[in-house]
Amino acid sequence: xxxxxxxxxxxxxxxxxxxxxxxxxxxxxxxxxxxxxxxxxxxxxxxxxxxxxxxxxxxxxxxxxxxxxxxxxxxxxxxxxxxxxxxxxxxxxxxxxxxxxxxxxxxxxxxxx
Numbered sequence: 001x002x003x004x005x006x007x008x009x010x011x012x013x014x015x016x017x018x019x020x021x022x023x024x025x026x027x028x029x030x031x032x033x034x035x036x037x038x039x040x041x042x043x044x045x046x047x048x049x050x051x052x053x054x055x056x057x058x059x060x061x062x063x064x065x066x067x068x069x070x071x072x073x074x075x076x077x078x079x080x081x082x083x084x085x086x087x088x089x090x091x092x093x094x095x096x097x098x099x100x101x102x103x104x105x106x107x108x109x110x111x112x113x
Contacts, residue, residue, distance in 0.1 A: 007068025
């Protein structure tokens with residue numbers, strides 16, 4: 001399993017994160033032992049090559065900042081369909097592959113490499 005910077009992560013303005021002249025960009029940061037670490041930065045250029053609609057940079061930053069908590073919740077989640085084995089019997093008694101388990105395992109594998 002890959003290691004990541006522990007949460008919580010939070011969204012800050014570039015000025016709060018120590019950057020200048022990035023009006024619409026957002027930083028995702030965390031503090032560890034009184035040190036601020038930058039995790040990621042989202043961009044929204046106004047007069048440059050990339051011109052995303054208003055609010056996209058902030059929305060992306062919020063989604064990224066929520067990742068550590070979402071990752072831990074997904075790891076701890078219990079399958080609503082089966083016992084976690086990846087399969088169950090449907091209402092007609094037919095063996096069925098559990099889509100929830102498959103998608104959860106795929107998402108966790110994507111997050112951990």
